[in-house]
Amino acid sequence: MSFTLPHQSRCIVAQLAEPDRPRFFAGTSSVFNGSGAENELRLLDFDEDTNEVSSQSFAHPSQIRSIAPAIDKADFVFTVSTEAKIGATPSASLFLLSALSTIDDKGEKLANAAGSLSLLLRIESSNSLKNISNVFWDPTGDKSRVIATGTNAVGVFAIDRALSKATLQSTYSIPSTASSDVLTESIDCGKWNPHNTDEFAFAAGHSLFGLDLRAPPTTSTFSIPYAHDQCIRDIDYNPNKPYYLATGGNDGRVRIWDSRNVTKPLKDLNNHTHWVWSVAYNKFHDQLLLSSSSDCLVNLHNVVSVSSTPFGLIRSMDSDEEGLDGIYSKTTDELIATYREFEDSVYSVAWSSADPWIFASVSFDGRVNINIVPKEVKYSIIL
Incomplete structure (x- = not known):
């Protein structure tokens, strides 16, 4: 299913706190140029039964x-944005969404109406945290702590109980043990470790680092100096x-790492021909991995060999191998599907938080595609 935003776009994410409906936030990034056009945050609802957005x-x-x-x-969401004026620097804003307008008694399908955003607080770029690019909530759901990444550092902020003020508590820069060429690079992406909330991973240029948030600002839990041949994007x-x-990078590769043994990647996927902008694990079935690229493609990978699936087995009626609970066959890693509906760089992909088989992607020209994992793949996993 496709949906077209009114302007260019670079980001799409799942509405994480919606457990029942596949909903996604997408944001536009138009430069006004005096046209009077206005950017927007768009909440999209996908109805699988009717295939409508x-x-x-x-x-x-x-x-x-x-x-x-x-x-x-x-109804709480951070955006990082830049005003369309000379010399403007990006800032992070926490908004409260107005009530949703729906067209059914269950409050499911949205009414294709307009709502409003109420600003609660803003985090400005500064010398200690230049050009903010991303904000990350504490994975535990604790709203008193967020992380923001800038080109030169990672900043940890404390948010007051009223959600009206953010105070910078500490900043973490690229570890001094990094090679000199890495130290000249900017921080392009990061991710809070969901298994250990005292660790945050970020990439600077082609290198990957893990920060210990309890330790001094230069302490790293792991480092991979040349994780990619070119800049890491996600x-x-x-x-x-x-x-x-x-990780995904400008070398067109997707790589999977074990941070305890960083001498080489566990998997090296080379199915894109240009920059990889986004990588996303399925939050329930970690053998499913999405990637998107400037080659206008979205790839759905099966990486079962480095997943949590026991023994890498799926049920198969054609197999001769007997399992304890039935007949099984071993699976192998593969490229499950390539989605070619886009005509521009695909900057972002996201899995639904409500349905593990639904995902969305957005290209720079504002086209949003919502797809469903192929039925044969779904059944091979759950049966």
Whole structure:
């Protein structure tokens, strides 16, 4: 299913606090150029039964670079944005969404109406945290602590109980043990470790680091100096296997790492022909891994050999191998599907938080595609 945003876009994420409906936030990043066009945060609802998308739009004052919905509150969301004026620097804003307008008694399908955003607090870029690019909520759902990444550092902020003020508690820069060429790079992406909330991973140039948030600002839990041949664009932790994480980079590769043994990647996937902008593990079935790229493609990978699936087995009626509970066959890693519906760089992919078989992606020209994992793949996993 496709949906077209009114302007260019770089980001799409799941509405994490919505357990029942496949909903996604997408943000536009238009430069006004005097046209009077206005950027927006758009909430999209996908109805699998009717294959329809409904939405609610929220006018946004500036270009949206990234979106971070609250984990346990459906109407709280951070955006990182930049005003369309010379010399403007990006800032992070926490908004409260107005009530949703729906067209049914169950409050499910959205009414394709307009809502409003109420600003609660703002985090400005500064000398200690230049050019903020992303905000990350504490994975436990604790709203008193967030992390923001800038080009030169990672900042940990304390948020007061009223959600009205954010105070910078500490900053972490690229470890001094890094090679000199890495130290000249900027921080492009990061991810909070869901298995250990005292660890945060980030990438600077082609190198990957893990920060110990309890330790001095230069202490790292792991480092991979040349994780990719070129700049790393995205990171995602395996939700089921501690220490495992995936990276995507400008070399067109997706790599899976074990942070306890960083001499070489566990998997090296080379199915893209240009920059990989986004990687995303399925939050329930970690053998499913998405990637998107400037080659206009979205790839769905099966990486069962480095997943938490016991023995890498699936049920198969054609197999001669007897398992304890039936007939099984071993699976192998493969490229499950390639989605070719886009005509521009695909900057972001996201799995639904309500349905593990639904995912969305967005390209720079504002096209959103919502797809469902092929039935044969789904049944091979759950049966």
